[in-house]
Amino acid sequence: MLLWKSDGCKTCKGRCKGRVKPVLLKIGGSVLTDKGRECTFNMQNIRRIAGEIARASVPIVIVHGAGSFGHPQAKKHHIQQNPDTEGLVKTHRAVLELNTVFVETLQEEGVAAIGVHPLNCLLAKRGIVKQWGVEIIKRLVDFGVTPVIHGDVVVDTIDGISVISGDRILTYLAKTLDVAVIGAGTVVDGVLDKNEKTIPHITPSNFKDVSDYIGGSTGDDVTGGMRGKVLELLKLAESGIESVIFNANLNNMVFNFLSGEAIPATRISGAE
Numbered sequence: 001m002l003l004w005k006s007d008g009c010k011t012c013k014g015r016c017k018g019r020v021k022p023v024l025l026k027i028g029g030s031v032l033t034d035k036g037r038e039c040t041f042n043m044q045n046i047r048r049i050a051g052e053i054a055r056a057s058v059p060i061v062i063v064h065g066a067g068s069f070g071h072p073q074a075k076k077h078h079i080q081q082n083p084d085t086e087g088l089v090k091t092h093r094a095v096l097e098l099n100t101v102f103v104e105t106l107q108e109e110g111v112a113a114i115g116v117h118p119l120n121c122l123l124a125k126r127g128i129v130k131q132w133g134v135e136i137i138k139r140l141v142d143f144g145v146t147p148v149i150h151g152d153v154v155v156d157t158i159d160g161i162s163v164i165s166g167d168r169i170l171t172y173l174a175k176t177l178d179v180a181v182i183g184a185g186t187v188v189d190g191v192l193d194k195n196e197k198t199i200p201h202i203t204p205s206n207f208k209d210v211s212d213y214i215g216g217s218t219g220d221d222v223t224g225g226m227r228g229k230v231l232e233l234l235k236l237a238e239s240g241i242e243s244v245i246f247n248a249n250l251n252n253m254v255f256n257f258l259s260g261e262a263i264p265a266t267r268i269s270g271a272e
């Protein structure tokens with residue numbers, strides 16, 4: 001089964017610039033970093049995933065999470081309870097470092113990747129995106145660029161600053177960009193039940209049956225881990241937009257997702 005169908009990027013290698021809807025892909029910080037060790041890259045995964053993205057040759061908007069570059073700093077500086085300038089600077093600098101390495105690796109693999117930093121362009125209100133000119137992202141993609149956006153600490157009209165997770169960026173972009181398909185790659189085989197089996201489909205109506213199994217993260221995570229992700233994607237599902245959570249820690253999974261192949265995943269949608 002094909003999850004989605006590209007209109008020709010496989011053959012035109014992206015030269016169609018904008019005539020094909022982009023894929024919206026989140027790569028978890030859990031995949032790009034070692035979430036158990038502060039500021040530690042998983043270079044093997046960064047290189048492999050950059051290669052898979054390059055090979056897929058479809059227009060893509062990439063979002064990535066912070067992993068061990070961001071979550072530990074936000075926690076240490078109590079960003080959510082007591083935001084200050086030091087916490088802002090240290091947390092942003094950490095996630096910027098991860099973004100820079102990922103973007104440079106994508107470029108080395110031949111992707112025209114450009115980092116987009118929410119702190120510089122997005123305004124939040126109580127942790128919710130209030131204002132963001134995503135027209136720039138659309139036009140970058142039309143020009144053949146792959147924007148690489150990340151979870152970040154951002155300016156907030158009520159709280160001074162707040163944390164916006166990669167998952168929240170993903171859902172905002174899913175609503176505001178016209179994309180072909182939405183996927184969140186993480187470090188596990190989707191959302192797992194009590195027997196560690198992938199739950200194939202979560203909807204607002206069956207969420208209560210699986211909710212007890214869905215927890216936070218094993219590493220530091222200030223944005224709710226798997227539970228935060230599922231809740232974000234359920235809100236998206238309620239507005240009629242479907243997404244999948246899959247394992248980006250496994251070889252070729254990102255490539256297969258980008259190619260529209262069927263992959264083991266948890267589908268989150270509005271209807272049964």
Ligand SMILES: Nc1ncnc2c1ncn2[C@@H]1O[C@H](COP(=O)(O)OP(=O)(O)OP(=O)(O)O)[C@@H](O)[C@H]1O
Nearest residue numbers: 028029030065067186192213214215217218225226
């Ligand atoms: N029911 C569940 N199924 C799968 N994972 C779960 C479940 N409950 C809790 N988790 C935890 O959620 C983690 C994935 O969420 P996490 O936020 O750490 O990853 P991520 O979103 O990919 O990373 P980042 O937030 O840095 O972008 C898993 O590693 C697992 O420990």
Ligand SMILES: [Mg+2]
Nearest residue numbers: 065221225226
């Ligand atoms: Mg997370």
